[in-house]
Amino acid sequence: MSVLVLAEVDNGVLSPATARIVNAASQLGPVDLFVPGPRAAAEAAASLAGVAKVMVSANSLLADSLVATLSELAVLYPYMVASASSVGKDVMPRLAAKLDIQPITDIVAIEGKNRFVRPIYAGNALETLVDDQPRHVLTFRASAFAPAASGNTAPVEVLENTVQSAAQLIATHRTESDIPDLATAQIVVGGGVSVGSAEGFQLIEKLGKTLRAAIGATRAAVDADYAPNDWQVGQTGKIIAPDLYIAIGISGALQHLAGIQGVRKIIAINSDPEAPIVRIADVALIGDLFEIVPQLTAELERLGIKR
Amino acid sequence: MKILVAVKRVVDHNVRIRVRPDGSGVETQGVRMSMNPFCKHAVEAAVQLAEAGQADEIVVVSIGPKPANDVILTALAMGAHRGILIETDQALETLASAKLLARVVDEEKPDLVLLGKQAVDDDSNHVGQMLAALTDRPQATFASGITLEEGALKVTREVDYGRETLALPLPAIVTADLRLNIPRNAALPMVMKARSKPLAVRPAAEFGVDLTPRLKVEKISPPPERVAGSRVGSVSELAAIIAADIDAMEAI
Numbered sequence: 001m002s003v004l005v006l007a008e009v010d011n012g013v014l015s016p017a018t019a020r021i022v023n024a025a026s027q028l029g030p031v032d033l034f035v036p037g038p039r040a041a042a043e044a045a046a047s048l049a050g051v052a053k054v055m056v057s058a059n060s061l062l063a064d065s066l067v068a069t070l071s072e073l074a075v076l077y078p079y080m081v082a083s084a085s086s087v088g089k090d091v092m093p094r095l096a097a098k099l100d101i102q103p104i105t106d107i108v109a110i111e112g113k114n115r116f117v118r119p120i121y122a123g124n125a126l127e128t129l130v131d132d133q134p135r136h137v138l139t140f141r142a143s144a145f146a147p148a149a150s151g152n153t154a155p156v157e158v159l160e161n162t163v164q165s166a167a168q169l170i171a172t173h174r175t176e177s178d179i180p181d182l183a184t185a186q187i188v189v190g191g192g193v194s195v196g197s198a199e200g201f202q203l204i205e206k207l208g209k210t211l212r213a214a215i216g217a218t219r220a221a222v223d224a225d226y227a228p229n230d231w232q233v234g235q236t237g238k239i240i241a242p243d244l245y246i247a248i249g250i251s252g253a254l255q256h257l258a259g260i261q262g263v264r265k266i267i268a269i270n271s272d273p274e275a276p277i278v279r280i281a282d283v284a285l286i287g288d289l290f291e292i293v294p295q296l297t298a299e300l301e302r303l304g305i306k307r
Numbered sequence: 308m309k310i311l312v313a314v315k316r317v318v319d320h321n322v323r324i325r326v327r328p329d330g331s332g333v334e335t336q337g338v339r340m341s342m343n344p345f346c347k348h349a350v351e352a353a354v355q356l357a358e359a360g361q362a363d364e365i366v367v368v369s370i371g372p373k374p375a376n377d378v379i380l381t382a383l384a385m386g387a388h389r390g391i392l393i394e395t396d397q398a399l400e401t402l403a404s405a406k407l408l409a410r411v412v413d414e415e416k417p418d419l420v421l422l423g424k425q426a427v428d429d430d431s432n433h434v435g436q437m438l439a440a441l442t443d444r445p446q447a448t449f450a451s452g453i454t455l456e457e458g459a460l461k462v463t464r465e466v467d468y469g470r471e472t473l474a475l476p477l478p479a480i481v482t483a484d485l486r487l488n489i490p491r492n493a494a495l496p497m498v499m500k501a502r503s504k505p506l507a508v509r510p511a512a513e514f515g516v517d518l519t520p521r522l523k524v525e526k527i528s529p530p531p532e533r534v535a536g537s538r539v540g541s542v543s544e545l546a547a548i549i550a551a552d553i554d555a556m557e558a559i
Contacts, residue, residue: 010468046364062473063436083420086466089432090448093401097437101520102402105431120429122320125326125333125532128430130523141356147372167444167479170461183467194499211553223486229451230469235430236485238467244552254323261530265552282536287543292542299546305553 009037017142026050122258143241187215194249252277330526345419345423354386368455383501384493395511405437
């Protein structure tokens with residue numbers, strides 16, 4: 001019983017989510033990892049504990065071509081697994097339908113070889129499913145699982161890429177930054193629409209930089225163009241589960257709370273003591289974010305926070 | 308060009324849902340239902356293409372019990388031309404829904420199928436991708452922009468690293484994200500007019516698709532509840548707490 005895992009590759013680099021997906025998948029059996037990307041990403045993948053074999057191919061990340069490759073590999077595996085990322089969400093349901101399998105996606109807990117838990121209704125309920133199909137197509141939320149250790153030296157096999165996509169990638173818009181990956185960060189600083197402007201978000205970013213945190217934003221803040229879309233946290237954005245989330249000027253709309261349910265500790269900075277986020281925060285400071293955030297950044301710098 | 312839009316009736320997204328204490332599911336009796344928000348963006352995108360003279364017919368389809376007619380009427384009031392309800396009282400898995408829609412695609416032969424990227428009840432985010440597999444069409448999911456120039460479809464997608472734009476040959480499948488457009492609220496005359504547009508109600512059994520669930524729902528449970536912690540009164544107290552947390556993290 002082994003598991004075929006689709007590795008996450010972004011911009012030619014193995015994403016930190018892959019280590020977490022491998023660790024989760026290895027609960028189901030030995031993991032063979034398919035890396036759609038360059039050889040260097042495959043070498044990084046081969047070091048993950050639990051990986052029996054790496055297969056690498058210069059495959060495009062478009063759904064129809066990835067599914068064509070995966071469905072050929074899939075015949076050997078009872079489990080096909082990916083991260084519940086924008087690639088995994090795009091590809092795995094298509095793969096499942098092609099193989100006539102009902103997939104289970106966004107899994108946050110593995111309770112056995114065929115029993116899985118996933119959130120529904122924006123995380124306001126949890127569904128426990130038993131999957132008695134002979135083969136399984138699954139996606140896991142990377143943030144819900146710890147990363148696999150490294151130090152392994154699994155063999156790397158190069159596959160020839162012969163698959164063409166009907167769709168064609170004609171442009172990419174990447175937010176360039178050295179900010180840590182939001183989906184797997186240990187600390188996240190998030191801003192809401194009360195931050196008021198893109199300039200206001202620089203206060204959030206400065207605090208984030210001091211803490212070496214990833215930056216998140218609410219849907220309203222992204223819609224208002226204060227923050228790029230890849231910072232959006234919530235039911236329709238990224239799901240995060242850091243040890244610490246500092247929510248600044250965020251009221252706590254249901255769809256945002258859906259994205260932060262796995263956070264270990266929430267600190268809220270908000271002018272409204274009745275805001276929903278304040279009612280669920282572990283620590284809250286009530287006041288004007290434009291006064292508090294610069295002071296807090298200065299104070300943390302004075303304390304010499306080093307990570 | 309002909310567009311097929313699939314829409315789903317769900318618990319209204321403003322309703323705070325209640326998990327039944329016996330673990331059998333989420334209470335849907337006596338709860339306000341409406342069109343899934345993502346589906347509204349799909350309908351709006353179709354209507355805008357028609358208004359721009361790039362589509363001549365919009366067919367809207369839903370799967371569900373008889374009251375799901377309401378969401379079809381909403382789409383007809385927004386500007387779709389005719390509706391199909393695939394009637395079933397059974398809660399369907401996404402694969403079964405996709406298979407039913409694939410039959411409709413076979414019958415209607417649309418150039419473009421638009422769907423919401425996910426339904427806010429089960430949050431699956433499956434059906435568009437599955438339909439693309441079953442009809443062997445290219446897909447562009449999570450669309451925040453759609454343009455059609457001389458029969459060439461360009462779709463901007465929201466992805467984890469930012470945005471990307473795909474060119475797709477028709478026929479194709481596109482799923483809508485929230486930044487695609489701002490769905491209109493149909494004016495009263497349009498709502499009245501919608502009632503006179505054709506709406507075919509067809510039992511799901513008629514399509515010859517095996518609707519038997521593949522998965523067993525063992526239970527539905529509420530998530531662990533969070534309660535308010537402490538309030539601090541000053542920035543220095545807060546800074547001390549954050550510093551201590553980070554020290555503890557490094558100790559792990």
